[in-house]
Amino acid sequence: MATRQRLPDGFVVRLGRRVRVEDGGRTLVGGAPLRMLHLTPAAALRLSDRELVVSDAASSVLADLLLGTGVADPVVERLPASQFGLDDVTAVVPVRDRPRQLERLLGALGAAFAGRVIVVDDASIDAEPVRRVAEAHGARFEPLARNLGPAGARNHGLGLVATPLVVFVDSDAVIEPGAVELMLKHFADPAVAVVAPRIVGLEVDRPTAVERYEGARASLDLGRLPALVRPRSRVSWVSSTCLVGRADALGAGFGEGMRVAEDVDLVWRLDAEGHRVRYEPAAVAGHELRTGLRAWFARKAFYGTGAHPLALRHPEEIAPAVLAPWSAAMLLALLAQRRWSLPVAGVIVTATIVRLARRLPRSSRPVASAARLVADGSAASFVQASALLLRHWWPAAVAAALVSRRVRRALAVAAVVDSLFEWRRTRAKLDPLRFAVLRRLDDVAYGAGVWLSAWRGRSFAALRPSLRSRVRATPTAPSRTSR
Numbered sequence: 001m002a003t004r005q006r007l008p009d010g011f012v013v014r015l016g017r018r019v020r021v022e023d024g025g026r027t028l029v030g031g032a033p034l035r036m037l038h039l040t041p042a043a044a045l046r047l048s049d050r051e052l053v054v055s056d057a058a059s060s061v062l063a064d065l066l067l068g069t070g071v072a073d074p075v076v077e078r079l080p081a082s083q084f085g086l087d088d089v090t091a092v093v094p095v096r097d098r099p100r101q102l103e104r105l106l107g108a109l110g111a112a113f114a115g116r117v118i119v120v121d122d123a124s125i126d127a128e129p130v131r132r133v134a135e136a137h138g139a140r141f142e143p144l145a146r147n148l149g150p151a152g153a154r155n156h157g158l159g160l161v162a163t164p165l166v167v168f169v170d171s172d173a174v175i176e177p178g179a180v181e182l183m184l185k186h187f188a189d190p191a192v193a194v195v196a197p198r199i200v201g202l203e204v205d206r207p208t209a210v211e212r213y214e215g216a217r218a219s220l221d222l223g224r225l226p227a228l229v230r231p232r233s234r235v236s237w238v239s240s241t242c243l244v245g246r247a248d249a250l251g252a253g254f255g256e257g258m259r260v261a262e263d264v265d266l267v268w269r270l271d272a273e274g275h276r277v278r279y280e281p282a283a284v285a286g287h288e289l290r291t292g293l294r295a296w297f298a299r300k301a302f303y304g305t306g307a308h309p310l311a312l313r314h315p316e317e318i319a320p321a322v323l324a325p326w327s328a329a330m331l332l333a334l335l336a337q338r339r340w341s342l343p344v345a346g347v348i349v350t351a352t353i354v355r356l357a358r359r360l361p362r363s364s365r366p367v368a369s370a371a372r373l374v375a376d377g378s379a380a381s382f383v384q385a386s387a388l389l390l391r392h393w394w395p396a397a398v399a400a401a402l403v404s405r406r407v408r409r410a411l412a413v414a415a416v417v418d419s420l421f422e423w424r425r426t427r428a429k430l431d432p433l434r435f436a437v438l439r440r441l442d443d444v445a446y447g448a449g450v451w452l453s454a455w456r457g458r459s460f461a462a463l464r465p466s467l468r469s470r471v472r473a474t475p476t477a478p479s480r481t482s483r
Helices: 041-045 057-068 099-113 128-136 149-158 179-188 209-217 262-272 293-304 307-313 325-336 341-357 366-392 394-401 405-426 432-457
Strands: 012-015 020-022 027-030 035-038 051-053 072-074 089-095 117-121 140-143 165-169 173-175 192-201 242-246 276-287 472-474
Touching: 012 057, 027 366, 051 057, 057 072, 089 099, 089 149, 099 117, 099 128, 099 173, 117 128, 117 149, 128 140, 149 165, 165 173, 165 179, 179 192, 179 242, 179 276, 192 209, 192 262, 209 293, 209 405, 209 432, 262 276, 262 307, 293 432, 307 432, 325 341, 325 366, 325 405, 341 366, 366 394, 366 405, 366 432, 394 405, 394 432, 405 432
Parallel strands: 035 472, 089 117, 089 165, 117 140, 192 276
Antiparallel strands: 012 051, 012 072, 020 027, 027 035, 165 242, 173 276, 192 242
């Protein structure tokens, strides 16, 4: 487990936008994954306008609790200066036959990384142009005799890093000015091992429909809100397109031999070891988008093939859906589409609210709190059920739809509602029809990759949902916070 040190004075955290405050500030509902956090009255008083400023050991303990549960995020623009500067960071760039993109990246890094860039050539077909670009920018050129894949190339570069921090950045990416400096602020928290920026598509003059879709719903773009990154949470992984990490915490680096999902594996291992991984959308890196439909579809399917390798390494975390038993029963009742479906679902929800209310003795309004929790759980369950039908299980769902009118109806409703909701939420610069078509192709490609990986591995572990409680009750904050 990672050693916890005290957060420095002046460290500011703010409750997440989706965190609900109840009982006069003594109860917080939110986090990663969802939980109900009970604070002592004195601890609750330390929160002012949803913020907490670390000023002593007691407030440091409380801030650490809020950060570690995902209930609060650092206020990055007000964080104290980290002990690290750009001189403490080495850039590692894996590349294979992309001299033009490498030229653009190294030019953007500029003099700030002079003498601290390692370009690892992953057995390019023609390595000479790559070498010339690297040397022209004063970067260290490290050719590999055989192709190891991006993970292996990064690990080779990591072994050469002599600074305390490393930034991995792909050759077809561009880090925006100030992004690395912004991410360095997070390392004022000694528990943070890795920080990742928001990955957006590089702008082009005449974007295709695929590029417009990716601009709104890209796989690597994890949204506008900061997050603690861990399994079964809103942001459960970050892309290795760009990562800043502590070299000592990374150890040997990415999973040996992994050609896909190596970034997910790294994040989940670090979380299991007790480290924190932060997603910081205020820092941005641009990334080339695939313009052709065939290349885009193939890349989505490739992402899906990472499911089985992850299932071997993280069998408890890979489930495509995590449902509480009551929510699974409610969904099954509704999917049956019988006359009794709504009444039975209503009975399940009502019984769950009553049972949960009895488990909330610290709440001043246990029934209302339980009802809100069940409503949150129901909404999450509908989203996950839709994803199962349209994305992870679509081959089985389509086969069932050939013989079942009810399955056809469920698929049609899920597809229309999901497409319209995502089109409106993302504000895509694309008409609803083309967005809906690409949205479904996105799901088909990824799901096909998942099934392909399951077939190759002779295991359906990556396709099995998990039944477990979605809400955790966290005990009252440590007593020393009330001093």
